[in-house]
Amino acid sequence: MVGRKYMLPASLLISALSSLLGILPLIFIWLIIREFLSPATVTSQALIGTYAWWAAGTAIAGIGIYFLALTISHLAAFRVEVEMRRQAMKKIVSFPLGFFDNNTCGRIRKIIDDNASTTHSFLAHQMPDLAASIVVPVVSLVLIFIFDWRLGLACLVPLVISFGIMSFAMGTKGKYFLKTYMDSLEEMNTEAVEYVRGIPVVKVFQQTVYSFKSFQKSIIRYKEMVFNYTISWETPMTAYTVGIHSFAYILVPVAILMIGNSANYAGIVVDLLFYILITPVFANSIMKSMYIRQAMGQAEEAINRIDELTDVKPLPVSSDPKPIHGNEIRFEDVSFTYPGTSRKAVDDISFTVPKGKTFALVGPSGSGKTTIARLVPRFWDTDEGKVFIGGSNVREIDPEELMQNVSFVFQNTSLFRASLYDNICYGNPGATPEEVESALEKAQCREIIDRLPKGLDTKIGAEGTYLSGGEQQRIALARAILKDAPIVVMDEATAFTDPENEHLILEALGKLTEGKTVLMIAHRLTSVVDVDTILVIENGKIAEQGSHQELLDKDGLYAKMWNEYQRSVQWTIGKEALHA
Numbered sequence: 001m002v003g004r005k006y007m008l009p010a011s012l013l014i015s016a017l018s019s020l021l022g023i024l025p026l027i028f029i030w031l032i033i034r035e036f037l038s039p040a041t042v043t044s045q046a047l048i049g050t051y052a053w054w055a056a057g058t059a060i061a062g063i064g065i066y067f068l069a070l071t072i073s074h075l076a077a078f079r080v081e082v083e084m085r086r087q088a089m090k091k092i093v094s095f096p097l098g099f100f101d102n103n104t105c106g107r108i109r110k111i112i113d114d115n116a117s118t119t120h121s122f123l124a125h126q127m128p129d130l131a132a133s134i135v136v137p138v139v140s141l142v143l144i145f146i147f148d149w150r151l152g153l154a155c156l157v158p159l160v161i162s163f164g165i166m167s168f169a170m171g172t173k174g175k176y177f178l179k180t181y182m183d184s185l186e187e188m189n190t191e192a193v194e195y196v197r198g199i200p201v202v203k204v205f206q207q208t209v210y211s212f213k214s215f216q217k218s219i220i221r222y223k224e225m226v227f228n229y230t231i232s233w234e235t236p237m238t239a240y241t242v243g244i245h246s247f248a249y250i251l252v253p254v255a256i257l258m259i260g261n262s263a264n265y266a267g268i269v270v271d272l273l274f275y276i277l278i279t280p281v282f283a284n285s286i287m288k289s290m291y292i293r294q295a296m297g298q299a300e301e302a303i304n305r306i307d308e309l310t311d312v313k314p315l316p317v318s319s320d321p322k323p324i325h326g327n328e329i330r331f332e333d334v335s336f337t338y339p340g341t342s343r344k345a346v347d348d349i350s351f352t353v354p355k356g357k358t359f360a361l362v363g364p365s366g367s368g369k370t371t372i373a374r375l376v377p378r379f380w381d382t383d384e385g386k387v388f389i390g391g392s393n394v395r396e397i398d399p400e401e402l403m404q405n406v407s408f409v410f411q412n413t414s415l416f417r418a419s420l421y422d423n424i425c426y427g428n429p430g431a432t433p434e435e436v437e438s439a440l441e442k443a444q445c446r447e448i449i450d451r452l453p454k455g456l457d458t459k460i461g462a463e464g465t466y467l468s469g470g471e472q473q474r475i476a477l478a479r480a481i482l483k484d485a486p487i488v489v490m491d492e493a494t495a496f497t498d499p500e501n502e503h504l505i506l507e508a509l510g511k512l513t514e515g516k517t518v519l520m521i522a523h524r525l526t527s528v529v530d531v532d533t534i535l536v537i538e539n540g541k542i543a544e545q546g547s548h549q550e551l552l553d554k555d556g557l558y559a560k561m562w563n564e565y566q567r568s569v570q571w572t573i574g575k576e577a578l579h580a
């Protein structure tokens, strides 16, 4: 088989040969007609038979060779597509974790899937035609002028006018359309994925599909865009179609004029027949090359889109990694602004969580708590200042060591479509069955496992095995407990669970954080009463810090939040009593 890098050029060459072979039958047919019409000679049956065999032979050979070109181009296209996907995934894995905040999995998958298949489709189907779209017009044009330049000019006039109109229309609309078309297609596809993901929520809350306004709007936008574009082609397409099929209206009168002025009328009629055969071939090949130009633009845009998505710099990795000594977390004059925004999400923050202590981040929504927590595992790198773990700047720690030393527990934990055992061992692939058992016990997962017929071998997401949000969180906590990292960064995971699960999750969290250095985002102030230090965050800055009692005594922002929290708890209890 042809070597990998020669596949596409080989396919182009073979396809060029096939298109040359495709013109030959026309010439043989014309030779047959000439033999019939020639008054000077006696019609030779044998010669006609030979021409007919050549016509059939070259036509069949042309088709056969074209299939060979297509086979090679398909093989090459599959390889290119696989490589594109592989490269994109390889790049994405190295991106900062924060990248996945702004790019949903649905969007990433759709962009890679759609654009890799568009590129595949171009290479497999249009690439071989690219050769034909160059060879056929050039050869036809040469033949058109060799036979009789006057008839050649006559057949070209309507074609040149038609293609002029088409090129102008394509040039003005094409580029703009391609971008907007692909934008709205991408938007609609992404919305479709999010829509399917949200169906359970829609059903649970008994909403209609119209609650997915943005999906509906994206479909309407797409429909209107394509509709308007199609309508805008009405006039140029009509002019083009009329023009391209009207070459005979000029060709025949010119031939009649020539016959009037010449003694060799039979020769002119034979030439005229040749032009009637070759002109549609020439017109089709030019049209094909226009479509290919469009497909090429589409493939180019597809590659650009994957490049745009993956044009993110991976976080730099130090060539001289520093070790982690001790387990304290230290922020030193840290500021951070999200890319594309102007306001600092974290503004000149400094604090130290000593080894084995628990610090809580509290504050109004949007104050910067999540951003602070996520700077520890390098979701992003700070713009100013430094984050240290165990005395070393996180930028200088080997990423693998950083991950080994820090456990992250987020609100929306995700489990893989794998067995429960694999899901738990993900935190520590070398764990012994006893260690897994102990982690399950500590994370209060025993009753979940006992309830499932296949126990730990149960595959999540398969055969209708789904776990509730609270159960998923407990499994994720077992994973973190098994990992046994000395530093835990967590987003209080109990905010949206029922009381029964909340109690179990709090037990599991207690086990996970025992003797660890903990930085937690707290949503319910009752969780922070016993922590070592509370950092009250406001507008990206530390507004206050101290223990629960110290902050109450200060009578500042925390005291105000605490009083409001107490009032809301009493109000909820009062409401429940009223309904009891």
Ligand SMILES: Nc1ncnc2c1ncn2[C@@H]1O[C@H](COP(=O)(O)OP(=O)(O)OP(=O)(O)O)[C@@H](O)[C@H]1O
Binding pocket: 101, 102, 338, 339, 341, 345, 363, 364, 365, 366, 367, 368, 369, 370, 371, 372
């Ligand atoms: N991925 C992001 N891109 C751009 N801006 C962001 C991003 N994530 C958060 N922000 C902005 O940064 C600021 C701090 O957000 P952050 O999520 O850290 O606050 P928070 O205190 O954790 O809020 P909450 O309690 O509601 O989770 C907010 O103004 C928010 O809009």
